Amino acid sequence: MRFVDLIEKKKQKQPLTKEELHFFITGYVRGDIPDYQVSALLMAIYFNGMNAQETAWLTEEMLYSGDVIDLSAISGRKCDKHSTGGVGDKTSLSLAPMVAACGAKVAKMSGRGLGHTGGTLDKVESVNGFQVMRTQEQFISQVNDIGLALIGQTATLVPADKKLYALRDVTATVNSIPLIASSIMSKKLAAGSDTILLDVKFGEGAFMETSDKAKELAEAMIAIGSHFGKDVKALISNMNQPLGNAIGNALEVKEAIATLQGKGPEDFTQLCLEAGSIMLMQTGIARDEENARKQLLEVIQNGKALEKLVAMVAAQEGDVEQVLHPELLPQAKEILEVTSREEGYVKELHALELGTLAMKLGAGRMVKEDPVDPAVGIVLNKKDGDYVNKGDILAYVHINHPLPQHWLEDFYQTYVFTQEKVEKQKLIHDIIR
Ligand code: URA
Numbered sequence: 001m002r003f004v005d006l007i008e009k010k011k012q013k014q015p016l017t018k019e020e021l022h023f024f025i026t027g028y029v030r031g032d033i034p035d036y037q038v039s040a041l042l043m044a045i046y047f048n049g050m051n052a053q054e055t056a057w058l059t060e061e062m063l064y065s066g067d068v069i070d071l072s073a074i075s076g077r078k079c080d081k082h083s084t085g086g087v088g089d090k091t092s093l094s095l096a097p098m099v100a101a102c103g104a105k106v107a108k109m110s111g112r113g114l115g116h117t118g119g120t121l122d123k124v125e126s127v128n129g130f131q132v133m134r135t136q137e138q139f140i141s142q143v144n145d146i147g148l149a150l151i152g153q154t155a156t157l158v159p160a161d162k163k164l165y166a167l168r169d170v171t172a173t174v175n176s177i178p179l180i181a182s183s184i185m186s187k188k189l190a191a192g193s194d195t196i197l198l199d200v201k202f203g204e205g206a207f208m209e210t211s212d213k214a215k216e217l218a219e220a221m222i223a224i225g226s227h228f229g230k231d232v233k234a235l236i237s238n239m240n241q242p243l244g245n246a247i248g249n250a251l252e253v254k255e256a257i258a259t260l261q262g263k264g265p266e267d268f269t270q271l272c273l274e275a276g277s278i279m280l281m282q283t284g285i286a287r288d289e290e291n292a293r294k295q296l297l298e299v300i301q302n303g304k305a306l307e308k309l310v311a312m313v314a315a316q317e318g319d320v321e322q323v324l325h326p327e328l329l330p331q332a333k334e335i336l337e338v339t340s341r342e343e344g345y346v347k348e349l350h351a352l353e354l355g356t357l358a359m360k361l362g363a364g365r366m367v368k369e370d371p372v373d374p375a376v377g378i379v380l381n382k383k384d385g386d387y388v389n390k391g392d393i394l395a396y397v398h399i400n401h402p403l404p405q406h407w408l409e410d411f412y413q414t415y416v417f418t419q420e421k422v423e424k425q426k427l428i429h430d431i432i433r
Contacts (some may be wrong), residue, residue: 001206003027003037008042018057025061025160035167035413042173044165050178056227058178062186063158067135071107077283078105080193081275082184084217085117087205087355088242090122092150093256094264095272097308099279100148101287101299107143109153109191113372115365116355118252121152122364126250126374130318158186161245176209176328181220189224195282197275198222202429203240205351209235211429218432231282235275236430240416241349241384244268248377250329251398253325257326260306266381267427273297274428288320330375332398338408340388344417349384350419353414359399360404380408387423388417 001023006016016024024041027033050058051140071078079099082091096106110132113119121132132152134142142149153330161183168174188196198221201207202214218234246255258264259272277292286292299305306323307424314320358364362373379396382388394415397403 003033003057007037007040007044009047010041013048013263015054015408017088021054021057021061022252025065028163029065029160033076035051038167039171040261042168042171042179044177045179046173052223055178055182056224059182059186059189062158062160063189066158066189066190067154067156071140071192073208074076074105074107076105077195077281078107078193079186079279080108080191081196081197081199081279082188083199084184084201084207086201087116088244088247088252089200089350090123090244091185091251091271092274093123093253094259095150095275096150097260097312098272098296098299098305101304101308102295103278104147104279104283104285105138105143106148107191107193108150110150111153115364116352116359118249118364120150122372123249124150124250126253127313127318127322130313131316133155146308146315148308148312152314153187157190161186161410177217177220180217181208181224185221185224189228189230195280196225197282198232198234199275201237201239203238203351205242206239206357212315215430215432222432225246233282234432235428236276237428238272239351240424240425242351242354242380243271245380246377247354247358248398249372249374251377251379253329257306257309257323260309261301262300270427278431282387304391333377333400333423336397336399336410337393338395338397340390340392341412343388343390344419345422346382346384346386346388346415347418347422348416350414354378354409357407357411360407361399362401373400385422
């Protein structure tokens with residue numbers, strides 16, 4: 001087989017066979033096929049797509065390029081969730097303890113942030129001592145003991161995706177539905193859970209710009225799930241503005257804790273309850289949506305959801321006192337109040353730009369090797385639909401260094417005002433079951 005023939009075929013809009021996809025992935029991981037040829041194939045896929053069968057085969061080849069986690073030693077149905085990423089997205093930190101407190105087994109592998117999107121591992125590491133690297137044995141025994149573990153993806157999981165993602169990042173081929181779907185699903189399938197809930201985001205802070213495109217991506221991932229006999233469902237949610245109010249690692253942990261105490265922002269709480277309901281139904285713990293919600297609200301009210309987070313932090317060597325007393329989490333040296341120079345209703349709040357501004361304060365990384373500052377970030381005080389008077393506080397900016405040049409001007413640009421009353425944007429646009 002010659003790789004150039006695969007490129008030619010995809011260029012001519014023809015589907016690739018299972019054998020050709022096997023040749024591609026094994027050859028690339030072994031280092032036999034050079035980046036320049038794979039780049040050409042990725043660009044051909046970007047323009048000409050892949051059918052459902054090809055996408056499933058590609059996922060299968062990627063999945064078996066490394067270790068596949070065997071969770072069969074954990075009793076009960078194991079559930080997982082995945083968000084396609086966004087700004088202020090601390091969902092795993094609240095949702096996982098909530099569903100675990102209802103009896104679900106959550107064996108969760110998460111990632112780090114890059115660019116304008118944050119990563120769950122960076123957030124949870126704001127808690128002193130918290131260990132994200134665990135052996136498979138520790139991971140499994142923790143989920144058996146307390147129903148919940150949150151760890152980093154092991155280096156041997158889906159090596160094909162590590163190589164391909166790095167290449168896509170520098171060849172403008174990230175935004176392709178079959179490539180995103182196979183990348184995400186190969187990792188989710190390798191992580192071994194029985195059920196998967198996908199939170200597919202759309203909007204300017206997300207990979208997919210429109211809800212229709214997000215739906216298309218969700219359907220591609222659900223089809224891959226069916227190919228592997230997994231129960232995969234998806235939420236389609238809006239990422240045109242940040243989720244919740246906090247953007248930045250320790251600030252998001254605080255907001256996640258508040259949400260577990262029933263004091264979280266309305267939009268974020270709504271997303272956790274909706275996602276949690278689907279997960280409880282997927283695992284058979286709840287018979288219907290109403291019953292699922294009741295169980296989730298109960299574990300918030302009786303403190304069991306927060307207890308689960310505390311148990312996980314204790315099991316992973318983190319400082320439990322910081323969860324019980326969030327004021328002990330890393331604090332920035334200074335908190336600036338940014339007041340409005342305009343008045344009117346907030347019509348838009350640019351998520352992508354706010355994520356980038358938080359990153360520039362030190363909350364995220366520009367390149368993989370950058371350190372993150374757990375304490376810094378932005379806490380929004382006004383969001384879409386709110387009325388703002390001149391001088392009202394728009395946001396609290398937590399800093400450890402003077403603001404970078406133009407930062408404040410750029411921040412003001414993220415708010416768009418109108419004099420007409422505006423409705424709050426709908427957060428959840430669709431649920432694909
Ligand atoms: N997240 C992934 O893991 N892969 C993609 O391709 C896009 C988002």
